[in-house]
Amino acid sequence: MCGIIGYVGDRKAKPILINGLLRLEYRGYDSAGIATMENSGIKCVKNKGRVAELENCEEINILEGTIGIGHTRWATHGKPSIENSHPHLDNKRTTAVVHNGIIENYVELRNFLTNNGYEFFSQTDTEVIPNLINYFYNKNEGKSKIDFLRAIKSTVEKLKGSFAIEILNNDFKDEMFVVRKDSPMVIGKGVNENYISSDIPAILSFTKDFYFLNDLEFAVLSKDNVEFYDINLERFDKQVKNIDWDMSSSEKGDYDDFMLKEIFEQPKSIRETIGARVSKNNMIQIDELEITKEYLQSVDRIYIVACGTAMNAGMTAKKILEHFCKIQTEIDIASEFRYRDPLITEKTLCIYISQSGETADTIAALKLAKEKGAKTIAISNVIGSSLVREADFALYTHAGPEIAVASTKAYTSQIVLLAILALYFAEILGCESEEIEKLKEEILSLPSKIEEIFDNTEQIRKFAKIISNEKDVFFIGRGIDYTVALEGSLKLKEISYIHSEAYSAGELKHGPIALIENGITIVGIMTDSNLVQKTISNLQEVVTRGAKTFIVTNQNLGNFNFDEVVKIPEISSYISPILSVVPLQLLAYYISKEKGLDVDKPRNLAKSVTVE
Ligand code: F6R
Numbered sequence: 001m002c003g004i005i006g007y008v009g010d011r012k013a014k015p016i017l018i019n020g021l022l023r024l025e026y027r028g029y030d031s032a033g034i035a036t037m038e039n040s041g042i043k044c045v046k047n048k049g050r051v052a053e054l055e056n057c058e059e060i061n062i063l064e065g066t067i068g069i070g071h072t073r074w075a076t077h078g079k080p081s082i083e084n085s086h087p088h089l090d091n092k093r094t095t096a097v098v099h100n101g102i103i104e105n106y107v108e109l110r111n112f113l114t115n116n117g118y119e120f121f122s123q124t125d126t127e128v129i130p131n132l133i134n135y136f137y138n139k140n141e142g143k144s145k146i147d148f149l150r151a152i153k154s155t156v157e158k159l160k161g162s163f164a165i166e167i168l169n170n171d172f173k174d175e176m177f178v179v180r181k182d183s184p185m186v187i188g189k190g191v192n193e194n195y196i197s198s199d200i201p202a203i204l205s206f207t208k209d210f211y212f213l214n215d216l217e218f219a220v221l222s223k224d225n226v227e228f229y230d231i232n233l234e235r236f237d238k239q240v241k242n243i244d245w246d247m248s249s250s251e252k253g254d255y256d257d258f259m260l261k262e263i264f265e266q267p268k269s270i271r272e273t274i275g276a277r278v279s280k281n282n283m284i285q286i287d288e289l290e291i292t293k294e295y296l297q298s299v300d301r302i303y304i305v306a307c308g309t310a311m312n313a314g315m316t317a318k319k320i321l322e323h324f325c326k327i328q329t330e331i332d333i334a335s336e337f338r339y340r341d342p343l344i345t346e347k348t349l350c351i352y353i354s355q356s357g358e359t360a361d362t363i364a365a366l367k368l369a370k371e372k373g374a375k376t377i378a379i380s381n382v383i384g385s386s387l388v389r390e391a392d393f394a395l396y397t398h399a400g401p402e403i404a405v406a407s408t409k410a411y412t413s414q415i416v417l418l419a420i421l422a423l424y425f426a427e428i429l430g431c432e433s434e435e436i437e438k439l440k441e442e443i444l445s446l447p448s449k450i451e452e453i454f455d456n457t458e459q460i461r462k463f464a465k466i467i468s469n470e471k472d473v474f475f476i477g478r479g480i481d482y483t484v485a486l487e488g489s490l491k492l493k494e495i496s497y498i499h500s501e502a503y504s505a506g507e508l509k510h511g512p513i514a515l516i517e518n519g520i521t522i523v524g525i526m527t528d529s530n531l532v533q534k535t536i537s538n539l540q541e542v543v544t545r546g547a548k549t550f551i552v553t554n555q556n557l558g559n560f561n562f563d564e565v566v567k568i569p570e571i572s573s574y575i576s577p578i579l580s581v582v583p584l585q586l587l588a589y590y591i592s593k594e595k596g597l598d599v600d601k602p603r604n605l606a607k608s609v610t611v612e
Contacts, residue, residue, distance in 0.1 A: 009193025357385020
């Protein structure tokens with residue numbers, strides 16, 4: 001949700017913080033602020049709106065310090081305003097804090113502090129944090145670094161909820177303090193300088209060496225050192241991890257928007273996700289997993305749990321897993337799963353999908369399964385993310401950083417990896433091998449087939465122009481095509497703000513067809529030869545009622561009166577969503593462009609949803 005950045009070193013902090021915030025803006029863009037440590041103490045500048053508005057503030061020019069913290073906000077408590085922007089200071093203006101997450105018991109803590117003479121100037125949950133730190137620090141006799149850490153620890157022990165917190169205090173002019181719980185934060189290690197960020201791409205241009213903080217670990221950063229403390233404030237060492245992401249993957253390059261770049265990166269991201277895992281006539285290689293035939297034979301149910309686009313990828317995977325492994329597979333929305341008391345035993349295998357690996361509901365759903373004794377596999381795109389660290393096994397999609405809020409290349413890579421996983425299980429279980437071999441070949445053919453689809457870009461762009469003023473668009477498909485209809489519909493509503501729904505084509509007659517009227521647009525997806533005639537019949541019913549039709553298919557449809565047919569290459573229907581989604585991604589993209597919207601940063605959304 002919010003983005004946080006921090007710098008300590010020899011250089012002026014301000015331009016580095018602004019650079020980081022601009023790269024983090026996709027996490028939240030309601031308001032932004034930075035605080036630096038000056039000779040006279042903490043100085044803080046904030047503004048409503050995008051980071052550019054912060055840069056335009058005149059006061060920002062007074063910030064000269066070489067240590068500082070910054071924040072770009074996605075409002076939860078309190079509307080976007082200067083008062084509600086971070087950093088927040090305590091009443092004495094000696095401690096500055098930026099925070100990502102939600103403090104659930106902030107009302108109670110506010111009352112406690114108010115009763116102790118503190119005043120509040122914002123509507124945020126965050127403002128209790130610097131004041132609590134100040135409260136505990138003043139209660140301490142000593143004023144050493146460890147005394148200040150004790151005050152942070154006492155504060156953290158009072159907080160219910162999730163947080164990644166950066167802290168500056170006037171008594172420690174060369175140091176920055178951080179702590180996290182259930183909210184992302186990485187520490188970048190430089191030469192004579194160190195960085196904080198809520199995710200890797202924001203500081204990738206400065207360093208490729210990262211420390212990953214676990215829940216309730218504290219760190220103190222100075223320009224040439226990073227000290228780690230556990231919850232008992234005992235010092236410990238942490239291994240640095242090198243992230244070999246290419247810097248250009250988090251730059252727009254020649255593209256107008258990250259989303260378009262990421263759509264066109266899919267042949268590459270899929271190739272990287274396949275990697276050495278699949279090769280013709282060889283068993284699938286997934287070295288990260290230690291799973292035996294005996295274990296898989298004991299599994300009576302697989303749960304796939306995720307949110308949003310990742311959940312749509314999971315819906316496709318359910319069909320692949322059930323078909324190839326013959327294990328009952330259920331798909332669950334993480335925010336429902338965690339509260340619905342699901343039937344989990346030691347015979348349950350739970351697979352969690354999350355591009356960011358930081359989605360609060362997905363992480364909580366994983367913790368629940370672990371508590372109940374199930375094995376857990378995390379599928380994520382971000383090395384060292386929270387989800388990955390919690391899971392028994394982690395598999396990476398290797399799609400490279402995904403910056404646009406609307407997920408594209410992560411979705412296709414997730415399906416690729418889940419299909420590979422299903423085949424891996426099927427091979428271990430000794431399932432029928434001819435079909436497995438065939439699907440392996442088809443997986444290997446995906447990158448070049450996606451390239452072919454790009455030849456239709458102009459056709460899709462033209463249709464996007466025609467329907468850009470629509471109020472409602474419906475997506476239909478059957479079987480695996482229904483899972484793509486859901487994803488196409490989600491993409492469209494997210495970035496074009498057009499109301500759209502996805503229906504299983506067979507369900508139309510059970511209610512939704514009442515909405516069909518002259519001129520309405522229906523997107524039909526048809527890639528399964530066994531079901532195509534059924535969906536055609538459903539489409540005929542809406543055409544008769546005056547609907548415009550945009551069809552994505554790999555079938556020869558014959559002589560039907562559809563308005564636009566995008567032909568995609570043939571492929572096994574089990575992995576056809578990886579191809580059929582591409583025209584839908586492009587359709588959503590060009591409609592959004594046609595409407596002059598900010599494709600990469602759609603309203604009200606943020607890239608990773610680290611709060612419930
Ligand atoms: C849609 C989109 C969201 C995410 C969802 C889960 O384009 O990006 O629906 O898929 O918020 O995010 P992750 O995969 O990071 O858990």
